[in-house]
Amino acid sequence: MRDHDEERDMSLVSATENGVDLSRPNPARMYDYYLGGVHNFAVDRKAAADVLAILPETRDFALQNRAFLRRVVRYLVREAGVVQFLDLGSGIPTVGNVHEIAQDVNPDCRVVYVDHEPVAVAHSRKLLRDNDNAAIVQADIQDTDTVLSHPDTRRLLDFDQPVAVLMLQVLPFVPDADDPGAIIGTYRSACAPGSFLALAHSLTPEFWPGAVDQAIELYRRSTHPLHLRTPEQVEALFDGYDLVPPGVVFTAAWRPDHPISQQEAISSRAVAGLGRLPLR
Template sequence: MGRNDRDGIRRRASPAGPGEVDLGRPNPARMYDYYLGGVHNFAVDREAADKVLAILPETRTFALQNRAFLRRVVRCLVTELGIRQFLDLGSGIPTVGSVHEIAQAGHAECRVVYVDHEPVAVAHSRKLLEGNDNAAVIHADVRDSDLVLSHPDTLRLLDFTRPVAVLMLQVLPFVPDSDDPAGIVAAYRSACVPDSCLALAHSLTPEYWPGSVGEAIELYRGSTHPLHLRTPEQVEALFDGYELVEPGVVFTAAWRPDRPVSQEEAIGSRAVAGLGRLPVPAGPAW
């Protein structure tokens, strides 16, 4: 059976209603899955992704480095900072090495709530999480913080009187300035207590990409979620209210790498990432 045949089966099996899979336009989450070598994507996604890769072959490296940052930062949160609760916003389609697998390998009691509005991502996440009582996935838009924070699965798994790690890895590039990405970060920050953390990764503006990056950006304009790239300074500003953990906001590949990386390899990330921690308020001076 070919891929197009499988698409036909998926198309007929798609849920009806507001959560129906949009097969008329490529979806960035499914394109990202394709970049990573996943199979949870459709012909429309593969066609668009192949066009991007023809223009910018570095896109696949970018996706792999972002995934590697996820592994490193979750390990850091569990083993170094003692975090046991995770809220993964814009979690995407699950692959090997998802947050709950990394976190629970470090400490079995870690709890994870995934949030995504892409029906394919949610469906496959639910299948992956069957039998795991310490992880759940919510079908919601990360911009709707009230819904996410009040959802029964969030309330069941996460105790916001204790530190929580909020993960926003490559989700804000799909949030336009008009939707106030800083305000979205602030809404989740305000729900968290001191020692809670924010891990964030974000694609950079065209001057950090080689070749005809404008053509690739234009391809995303035809997707369900166009790209909104930002400078390193704009990304660092999203950590307002947090204390940055060393080494700060740096190229993704250079954030606590497992091995030495060259400057060229670091720049090849085409994105920056960082980890922030909410400070404990200073006590009164006597």
């Protein structure tokens, strides 16, 4: 098994166009591991396994986030008529990506993914090479000028028309010192009235069972430490937007496909919401 894993790791490294830091685990690759993906390295698998040993709920948390992605994209295409998506911190592609979900409903949907992790970018480029309506931009989401002015962004997205900006589990890796509200504000200012912001954000330790502080410490040793926030802090990030019902709620409770219990909702360990820019 180890030889197979080492072969896979070497293949992943050679597939990337830029160097991969293998000295520390990367949260995007750890998340890929939680979801059962194969685009991760030994250092990521070890860290993710350590987190799961402390908090087995982390895998359910990742699956719930993925389920919210499916529901919110379908809502945006089917009910809000959105055909343009900017997925910030898109991560490593797995089954049911934004373009797959959106284009299944409306083939004319256009999607720009943004990530800076080399494995995520390399695999995304491979996945999207035959899709003229989707592209990956290699950039940090905080480098808003690069994201918004990139040729693929300008080719695929018309910012004079509504755009759905997706920020799912990316802001927990942005510290308060970097002002996540201002980052959102820059993207908000670039968007036309009627545009949307979808957010999902993991919650502070009191919403988690067990030795969550130990898991947080493991992330501190990764390339991107965690910065957890309360539901109130997450709701404040929707400044300038009108919240779409049911507002900011536990991830599993945002327009679920079937009735769920309060305990099922709480087990999300995260909140999510969708905001719409008011029409002028």
